Amino acid sequence: MAKQARAAVTRQQIVRAAAAMFDERGFHGASFADILRDTGLSKGAVYFHFASKIDLAGAIVAEQHRRSIALVDAIAGTEASTLEQIVMLCHGIGRQMIEDPVVRAGIRLTLELGSLDKPAGPYLDWITACEAFGRRAVEEGDLDAHLDPSMLAHFVISAFTGVQLLSDVLAGRVDLEERIDQMWTLLLPGIMPTSRHDAIETVRGARWSLPLGGDLLPVSAT
């Protein structure tokens, strides 16, 4: 195996161990020494990739973001209408949260470090992406013509953030899909033009059914 490929595999091994730890204990509860032990690697091998706990946290947030963007791209490439794609994306991200420890850890870290350092980046990226989808959905006539896509995007990302947070705190995310579905049940009648209301059930039911990627995607080497 080439040196670079070996390094990428090692890095992935560390990211997996760190994600499991951060997902379970959060940033303040996790220790670098425990993560090091869980990797089963030598100190030197780990330090070659990451110098500290905050380095690891940064790498996991970046990796979570990369997996989310990969899902955005995959869903944007489907034949579904753009409004259906927005619904699919919420459920897809929800499934990633349930199935992928790297995504779960990344979100927990964003929230925990976010309340300390308030990094706006991930939220702004999501709002920008959602706004572009919203603009297309207006053009396709599935959203009210007078609706401001920027306002809608801001609210959808805010509401989704809260929905996943409460589902996590109140139900360990077992009801996440149901709660996302309820969000769209309440929102769609108010944002779709009356002339398209016969499509509400189809839009609400839109799902991404293919594998999510997750560990199937190569972890990018630094």
Place this chain on the structure above:
Amino acid sequence: MAKQARAAVTRQQIVRAAAAMFDERGFHGASFADILRDTGLSKGAVYFHFASKIDLAGAIVAEQHRRSIALVDAIAGTEASTLEQIVMLCHGIGRQMIEDPVVRAGIRLTLELGSLDKPAGPYLDWITACEAFGRRAVEEGDLDAHLDPSMLAHFVISAFTGVQLLSDVLAGRVDLEERIDQMWTLLLPGIMPTSRHDAIETVRGARWSLPLGGDLLPVSAT
């Protein structure tokens, strides 16, 4: 001054200093020693009321909750329709977050300790209160008869949590009132029966304009 009254004043002084510190630095960034110093009180006076940082955090979350409940009661006592009261309540809590450091600190602590220990209490209390309001609003004909008040309450509290979180992270809460207004702009057309749509602007514009209480309310003595 009676001994009990003096103790209550001291306690309030400590809660204020601790709230300012937690609001600024969060739970992990705040130190008990620094809070002690900021109170300007003796070590003994502080320890008489609070033995640790986590004790202080608990008292602040409880006090924030008490102030929120006082607002719920005050708004429930107005002549406004129940749906207007729900909108007033969101804006009232938003104003408390902006104006009252104890409320801000309480919410930050709930979020930070929440991601560690996941205390469901505050969220469940809000959902229960909102569900009762929602049930009355259905009876008053302002919400669609087929709407499930429990589902609505769960979503409103989730969405509000996300809206205030993103407004904090992205804008230091300066746009909070506007973002809450946008939430209702998007939600009301889908949850109010078409026959009541001429009242949408009135409902959206409902505000609680009286003082919020905050430090006017006596801090409960332990």
